[in-house]
Amino acid sequence: MDTVLDLDDIQGNVVKAYGRYGYPVARYLFFGIVAPEAGRDFVRSILPHITTSVPWPDLSKTPLAATNIAFTYQGLRHLEVPDVTLHGFPDEFSMGMKARRDIIGDTGPNHFHRWDPIWDNQEEKIQHVHIIVTMDGKNEDALETRYQLIRGILAGVNGRSKDGGVVQLTGHRGAGGDDPLYQSAHGLLPKPAELGYPGGKEHFGYSDGISTSYFQGCGEDPDLVIGGGKPVKGDPKTKEGWAPLEAGEFVFGHRDEAFEYPEAPGPPLFSRNGTFMVYRKLHQNVGSFNSYLEAEGAKFPGGMEALAAKFAGRWRNGAPLVTFDTEEKANQYITRLAALQVKVWANQATEVEKAEFAKLNLQLKAYDYDDDKDGAKCPFGAHIRRSNPRSGLRFGNVKAFADEPGALSNRRRILRRGLPYGHSEDPTRDDGDHGVIMMIINADLSRQFEFVQQQWFNFGNDFHLANDQDPLLGNHGINENCRGEGRMVIEGDAKTNKPPYFCSRMPTLVETRGGDYFFVPSLTCLRMIGLGNIDPT
Amino acid sequence: MANKSGNAYALTLLCPILPGAPPGTEPGIGAKSHVACLRYELQQQVRVSEESPMAKVLNTYLCRFYVLDDVPYQGKPAILEHLKSRYLVFSSNFHGELDDYLKGMWITIEPEIRFILDHCVGFSEVSDVASFIAYIKKCQVKTTFFFNGSNDDPLAEQLKALYLKQEFSKFVCENQGRNPADLQQAFRQFIKRAQPENTANPTWKAGAYHLDRVVSQ
Numbered sequence: 162m163d164t165v166l167d168l169d170d171i172q173g174n175v176v177k178a179y180g181r182y183g184y185p186v187a188r189y190l191f192f193g194i195v196a197p198e199a200g201r202d203f204v205r206s207i208l209p210h211i212t213t214s215v216p217w218p219d220l221s222k223t224p225l226a227a228t229n230i231a232f233t234y235q236g237l238r239h240l241e242v243p244d245v246t247l248h249g250f251p252d253e254f255s256m257g258m259k260a261r262r263d264i265i266g267d268t269g270p271n272h273f274h275r276w277d278p279i280w281d282n283q284e285e286k287i288q289h290v291h292i293i294v295t296m297d298g299k300n301e302d303a304l305e306t307r308y309q310l311i312r313g314i315l316a317g318v319n320g321r322s323k324d325g326g327v328v329q330l331t332g333h334r335g336a337g338g339d340d341p342l343y344q345s346a347h348g349l350l351p352k353p354a355e356l357g358y359p360g361g362k363e364h365f366g367y368s369d370g371i372s373t374s375y376f377q378g379c380g381e382d383p384d385l386v387i388g389g390g391k392p393v394k395g396d397p398k399t400k401e402g403w404a405p406l407e408a409g410e411f412v413f414g415h416r417d418e419a420f421e422y423p424e425a426p427g428p429p430l431f432s433r434n435g436t437f438m439v440y441r442k443l444h445q446n447v448g449s450f451n452s453y454l455e456a457e458g459a460k461f462p463g464g465m466e467a468l469a470a471k472f473a474g475r476w477r478n479g480a481p482l483v484t485f486d487t488e489e490k491a492n493q494y495i496t497r498l499a500a501l502q503v504k505v506w507a508n509q510a511t512e513v514e515k516a517e518f519a520k521l522n523l524q525l526k527a528y529d530y531d532d533d534k535d536g537a538k539c540p541f542g543a544h545i546r547r548s549n550p551r552s553g554l555r556f557g558n559v560k561a562f563a564d565e566p567g568a569l570s571n572r573r574r575i576l577r578r579g580l581p582y583g584h585s586e587d588p589t590r591d592d593g594d595h596g597v598i599m600m601i602i603n604a605d606l607s608r609q610f611e612f613v614q615q616q617w618f619n620f621g622n623d624f625h626l627a628n629d630q631d632p633l634l635g636n637h638g639i640n641e642n643c644r645g646e647g648r649m650v651i652e653g654d655a656k657t658n659k660p661p662y663f664c665s666r667m668p669t670l671v672e673t674r675g676g677d678y679f680f681v682p683s684l685t686c687l688r689m690i691g692l693g694n695i696d697p698t
Numbered sequence: 699m700a701n702k703s704g705n706a707y708a709l710t711l712l713c714p715i716l717p718g719a720p721p722g723t724e725p726g727i728g729a730k731s732h733v734a735c736l737r738y739e740l741q742q743q744v745r746v747s748e749e750s751p752m753a754k755v756l757n758t759y760l761c762r763f764y765v766l767d768d769v770p771y772q773g774k775p776a777i778l779e780h781l782k783s784r785y786l787v788f789s790s791n792f793h794g795e796l797d798d799y800l801k802g803m804w805i806t807i808e809p810e811i812r813f814i815l816d817h818c819v820g821f822s823e824v825s826d827v828a829s830f831i832a833y834i835k836k837c838q839v840k841t842t843f844f845f846n847g848s849n850d851d852p853l854a855e856q857l858k859a860l861y862l863k864q865e866f867s868k869f870v871c872e873n874q875g876r877n878p879a880d881l882q883q884a885f886r887q888f889i890k891r892a893q894p895e896n897t898a899n900p901t902w903k904a905g906a907y908h909l910d911r912v913v914s915q
């Protein structure tokens with residue numbers, strides 16, 4: 162029997178990537194709690210505005226803005242969550258992201274000394290982020306209205322509090338040195354030829370937000386199981402090749418892939434339907450990316466675009482490399498897909514076009530790596546093959562884990578949330594304030610996010626790639642010329658006698674600028690926190 | 699198959715540790731007991747030289763010494779059991795035959811072995827290679843699990859292979875795309891420097907536990 166989830170009780174960002182529902186702009190607000198009672202007052206006051214996971218079958222009836230809330234360990238302490246409950250949290254959560262730096266690669270160019278000041282990058286200053294409130298809007302106006310609502314709640318709380326209340330924290334590195342009150346983020350529009358294409362861009366020019374993880378009871382479109390679920394025996398091009406992941410991989414209090422409940426603190430009502438969220442502000446070195454790509458792309462057979470595709474595992478227009486092996490095929494495919502999408506959106510598509518659209522759309526995700534066991538199409542080191550190897554850790558040996566083709570990856574899946582931030586004004590420069598606000602949802606920070614970050618991005622052993630790192634996400638260090646020492650093998654093709662290609666001296670392309678680990682409570686738990694009536698005994 | 703897999707040998711010893719303290723020790727001083735002295739030696743030997751003395755013993759793939767205090771109690775309904783003594787456990791995976799390996803071990807690090815095994819029952823009988831080998835065989839237990847991180851080639855071959863792999867990948871990165879004549883020239887120089895046939899030099903050093911220390915000049 163599949164897990165049934167109480168979607169009224171689970172926060173909306175757990176099941177929905179709002180960007181896909183027509184919310185292209187967001188603001189992330191951070192608060193510190195000075196007085197515990199004011200903190201609880203804030204939670205009680207914001208509770209009626211929290212967006213839940215209830216499905217949105219009719220897109221014309223969705224709210225103008227969504228609001229969600231989560232807490233760091235320090236935040237829960239300041240809300241006076243009982244010690245017994247706090248001690249039930251796993252170490253990595255109570256330690257926080259900074260203390261996990263050696264594990265997740267936040268050293269060198271990623272060290273917290275280089276983070277935004279809000280994360281307390283100065284040793285002598287003591288400031289902890291306690292609360293994050295995320296707001297996703299259909300447009301800037303809706304966002305501003307929602308923001309003023311939150312400001313009003315804050316003013317009310319602080320008016321009632323006699324001992325310091327709740328403080329909205331600043332210290333985000335804005336563009337041009339300003340000190341904004343919140344972190345804003347926004348979808349980046351695709352190029353005109355790809356307009357209508359599902360999924361926005363990120364600053365290196367890739368279409369992003371295509372793949373998802375699909376789990377039992379999430380209430381999302383059941384077709385998303387294709388490519389989003391876990392691989393099973395059938396054909397990966399069809400639903401027969403996939404099954405929904407167990408809900409416990411992403412939500413506490415439900416069965417996970419080991420057929421257990423994920424580790425979470427008591428009482429059960431406190432953690433059930435909650436989860437963890439990783440917040441990471443990731444700066445993108447656009448200048449280094451472009452100059453490396455140009456220099457190396459001039460030598461790489463196939464050219465710059467093909468090299469960019471090998472880094473990610475998808476062409477920059479989103480077409481997956483395993484299915485579309487030339488730029489021309491990838492362009493044809495995406496142009497057609499985008500044109501059909503526009504028609505479908507405008508309700509002008511014929512039945513034939515609708516069917517064609519459905520078929521093409523499926524190709525974005527309906528694949529595995531069993532037909533590419535030597536990495537000739539999509540390199541083992543490519544970002545998407547590392548971040549979700551699907552059944553690929555069998556290295557084509559389909560008899561291995563025949564009943565559970567994803568045995569080595571099903572416990573490492575994550576949900577990706579978040580949007581790009583800032584604008585890269587000058588494509589030749591790294592500085593400025595632009596990148597991706599990455600929010601990752603998973604039930605086990607150490608087994609899922611941290612493992613992917615440590616073993617799959619910053620190490621290569623699982624892919625037989627020695628200590629090579631993810632070309633885009635790896636911490637390639639900084640050497641004397643401000644370049645990194647990253648390396649990537651782009652496998653050749655024995656069938657066509659194509660030699661492998663070796664990228665070396667890759668600069669660090671993505672740098673951490675801040676973040677922490679947050680607990681995303683259920684609505685029930687928010688009520689308990691707000692009322693201060695958690696009884697762990 | 700026990701103990702051997704191709705040319706790889708898996709050795710496991712359980713040497714009973716002497717009870718109490720060496721004769722003449724002031725009674726009641728725990729830090730002077732045989733087991734305490736043995737533990738001290740195991741920790742000290744690595745600290746003093748930064749590398750284990752076992753790094754000098756030819757053809758050791760991986761080895762480990764530890765003290766087995768007792769068997770853990772697993773809770774009701776398990777029966778509470780105890781070992782008759784504490785044991786020094788030595789497990790080593792190496793290339794070649796047991797007798798040759800033990801002979802090499804004795805010749806290379808006899809003093810270090812004595813420091814440790816002097817605290818074990820019956821070791822006082824050991825006086826030379828032959829009696830050492832006999833002693834070890836008396837303590838040996840059948841082993842079926844092998845270290846998975848290497849093949850069964852001689853260690854020097856394996857270290858040289860790792861060295862060559864590292865150097866060759868550097869060479870490839872530095873030279874890919876050059877014209878055939880230049881490439882051949884560069885490759886000749888590479889071969890001259892890396893000397894693939896010479897397993898002694900240049901190569902990775904045995905027993906190094908950090909990448910910075912592996913290349914011996």
Ligand code: HEM
Pocket residue numbers: 363365367368369370371372373443444445473475544545546548549575577596597599601610613614633634671
């Ligand atoms: C600036 C930072 C990043 C950039 C530019 C980036 C870029 C991309 C791109 C272009 C894709 C392919 C589009 C898609 O399949 O949706 C992708 C997929 C993915 N990325 Fe990232 N990414 C970034 C950070 C991260 C981080 C920090 C993680 C996890 C710790 C991550 C995990 C994933 C996963 C799981 C997928 C989907 C793979 C699949 O299911 O096939 N990414 N990313």
